[in-house]
Amino acid sequence: MLVEDYRAGDMICPExxxxxxxxxxxxxxxxxxxxxxxxxxxxxxxxxAQNPLLNGGDLTTMISKGTGAASFDEFGNSKxxxxxxxxxxxxxxxxxxxxxxxxxxxxNLPRNIIDRTNNLFKQVYEQKSLKGRxxxxxxxxxxxxxxxxxxxPRTFKEICAVSRISKKEIGRCFKLILKALExxxxxxxxxxxxxxxxxxxxxxxxxxxxxxxxxxxxxxxDLVPGRSPISVAxxxxxxxxxxxxxxxxxxxxxxxxGVADVTIRQSYRLIYPRAADLFPPDFKFDTxxxxxxxL
Amino acid sequence: MEQNNSLPPFxxxxxxxxxxxPGTPIFSPMMPYGSGLTPQPVTNTNSLSxxxxxxRQQQASAQQGGVSGGSxxxxxxxxxxxVTTTTLPGNTPLYTTTPLTPMTxxxxxxxxxxxxxxxxxxxxxxxxxxxxxxxxxxxxALRARNAEYNxxxxxxxxxxxxEPRTTALIFSSGKMVCTGAKSEEQSRLAARKxxxxxxxxxxxAKFLDFKIQNMxxxxxxxxxxxxxxLVLTHQQxxxxxxxxxxxxxxxxxxxxxxxxxxVSGKVVLTGAKVRGEIYEAxxxxxxxxxxxxxxx
Numbered sequence: 001m002l003v004e005d006y007r008a009g010d011m012i013c014p015e016x017x018x019x020x021x022x023x024x025x026x027x028x029x030x031x032x033x034x035x036x037x038x039x040x041x042x043x044x045x046x047x048x049a050q051n052p053l054l055n056g057g058d059l060t061t062m063i064s065k066g067t068g069a070a071s072f073d074e075f076g077n078s079k080x081x082x083x084x085x086x087x088x089x090x091x092x093x094x095x096x097x098x099x100x101x102x103x104x105x106x107x108n109l110p111r112n113i114i115d116r117t118n119n120l121f122k123q124v125y126e127q128k129s130l131k132g133r134x135x136x137x138x139x140x141x142x143x144x145x146x147x148x149x150x151x152x153p154r155t156f157k158e159i160c161a162v163s164r165i166s167k168k169e170i171g172r173c174f175k176l177i178l179k180a181l182e183x184x185x186x187x188x189x190x191x192x193x194x195x196x197x198x199x200x201x202x203x204x205x206x207x208x209x210x211x212x213x214x215x216x217x218x219x220x221x222d223l224v225p226g227r228s229p230i231s232v233a234x235x236x237x238x239x240x241x242x243x244x245x246x247x248x249x250x251x252x253x254x255x256x257x258g259v260a261d262v263t264i265r266q267s268y269r270l271i272y273p274r275a276a277d278l279f280p281p282d283f284k285f286d287t288x289x290x291x292x293x294x295l
Numbered sequence: 296m297e298q299n300n301s302l303p304p305f306x307x308x309x310x311x312x313x314x315x316x317p318g319t320p321i322f323s324p325m326m327p328y329g330s331g332l333t334p335q336p337v338t339n340t341n342s343l344s345x346x347x348x349x350x351r352q353q354q355a356s357a358q359q360g361g362v363s364g365g366s367x368x369x370x371x372x373x374x375x376x377x378v379t380t381t382t383l384p385g386n387t388p389l390y391t392t393t394p395l396t397p398m399t400x401x402x403x404x405x406x407x408x409x410x411x412x413x414x415x416x417x418x419x420x421x422x423x424x425x426x427x428x429x430x431x432x433x434x435x436a437l438r439a440r441n442a443e444y445n446x447x448x449x450x451x452x453x454x455x456x457x458e459p460r461t462t463a464l465i466f467s468s469g470k471m472v473c474t475g476a477k478s479e480e481q482s483r484l485a486a487r488k489x490x491x492x493x494x495x496x497x498x499x500a501k502f503l504d505f506k507i508q509n510m511x512x513x514x515x516x517x518x519x520x521x522x523x524x525l526v527l528t529h530q531q532x533x534x535x536x537x538x539x540x541x542x543x544x545x546x547x548x549x550x551x552x553x554x555x556x557x558v559s560g561k562v563v564l565t566g567a568k569v570r571g572e573i574y575e576a577x578x579x580x581x582x583x584x585x586x587x588x589x590x591x
Binding site for chain 1: 519523526527534535536538541557558559589591
């Protein structure tokens with residue numbers, strides 16, 4: 001049970017007072033730190049805050065580009081040029097992390113999903129079972145899985161929109177990754193997408209809640225067997241918006257949801273006959289149920 | 296020697312698609328052939344034409360008709376012996392003597408749970424055979440009927456015959472893939488017909504290593520199924536992604552079969568090498584599906 005005495009740099013036993021270490025070098029931060037304007041730059045840190053969990057503990061440092069006049073030789077080229085190949089083994093992984101961050105940024109995903117995606121990618125990459133596949137495809141599939149695991153699934157088409165990989169390839173990689181990592185994901189439900197689709201369409205909260213209720217009821221009553229939950233959600237939003245003051249066309253909803261308008265039409269035809277039962281009891285109808293469009 | 300059939304020599308019949316010249320007695324070597332199910336004496340006849348083989352198959356299938364799947368027989372029963380080297384042409388009667396062990400259809404004791412009573416129907420058989428000689432695809436494409444050859448698109452001749460309605464991909468190495476047949480016998484017959492066509496065009500075609508590579512079957516359990524429940528309980532075998540495919544993909548381990556299960560109750564089974572695997576897989580999945588029957 002040794003105790004460190006910082007002031008003298010000793011390791012002392014508290015029971016008998018024996019000094020074991022002597023002049024032990026203090027590895028804490030620099031003692032003389034002046035607070036200056038740039039409070040973000042913590043002078044006690046000597047390296048960048050790398051992510052050791054994902055990088056495998058890269059402790060190398062690099063020489064940055066010089067700032068003064070002395071760092072440039074006569075032709076204007078910088079004297080010290082070597083900034084490459086510091087971590088060639090994980091260069092592809094770092095590249096993928098950058099790509100993941102870019103993709104997630106396009107659809108405004110929070111940090112926790114990005115971290116989860118990075119972790120998934122690291123696991124898949126280390127396993128090497130999907131080594132032949134394009135890293136971007138694996139990254140996109142990891143992003144899809146991370147969104148699912150966090151309980152906020154994105155449709156494949158939404159991930160496609162921010163990635164250069166086709167939906168088919170993302171789907172293939174998705175299945176391969178689930179097998180490789182031996183995990184599974186929950187089934188998607190209609191409610192997962194309601195808040196996003198409705199706010200993208202600018203629908204008020206009442207309509208969103210009505211659409212959620214309609215979709216849930218439709219699935220419970222098994223009016224739409226075998227239909228994708230996205231299509232059912234889109235049809236429910238259509239019905240709810242047509243019954244309210246904020247009417248949206250099938251094309252607009254199809255655009256937001258990534259569903260063809262004929263698909264919305266098909267699902268709508270299935271739920272239309274029971275429309276009166278599907279609306280929540282406290283819904284205020286702008287257009288009554290019998291005046292709902294019938295396509 | 297005893298012959299199973301006593302057909303008059305082949306003459307004057309409508310020739311199958313692009314194959315035979317009428318009138319000449321055709322000797323094809325035979326493999327001791329039979330379904331393996333019904334007891335048949337060892338047939339050492341060596342002068343079988345395709346027609347006689349067809350007739351033999353009809354006999355075998357008539358006898359076999361009553362035996363449905365799920366009888367728990369070893370898979371080899373449904374597939375004829377594969378003989379390694381046989382030659383097609385020539386008048387010299389060649390025969391290999393791999394004796395058939397007469398098999399009696401075995402019905403096991405009735406199991407504890409009753410069988411489903413539904414038999415999956417075979418929809419497609421994919422088989423391969425080696426014709427044993429290099430082929431010139433261009434001459435085949437030019438001279439054969441119903442052959443298409445587009446070397447820029449695909450490196451094989453695509454030939455179709457009408458009698459067992461099948462399509463064959465014939466490669467220049469001499470290997471051939473035959474698809475579209477509805478039973479093992481038909482697949483073999485069709486492959487022989489294609490081989491005959493190639494032989495007629497002047498190539499020394501043989502019929503080596505005929506092997507069935509894949510069998511697809513389908514059936515209907517006649518009740519709707521709750522796929523969400525199935526994927527929850529069997530998640531290590533199932534994959535259900537409505538965004539990707541409307542059916543549930545169930546990868547069974549014991550007979551290694553992939554089943555596509557749909558909400559309507561239709562089931563597609565594929566990946567089998569022998570018919571028994573399809574039947575066995577369906578018998579395995581049926582009680583599970585009954586447990587996930589939609590009650591409304």
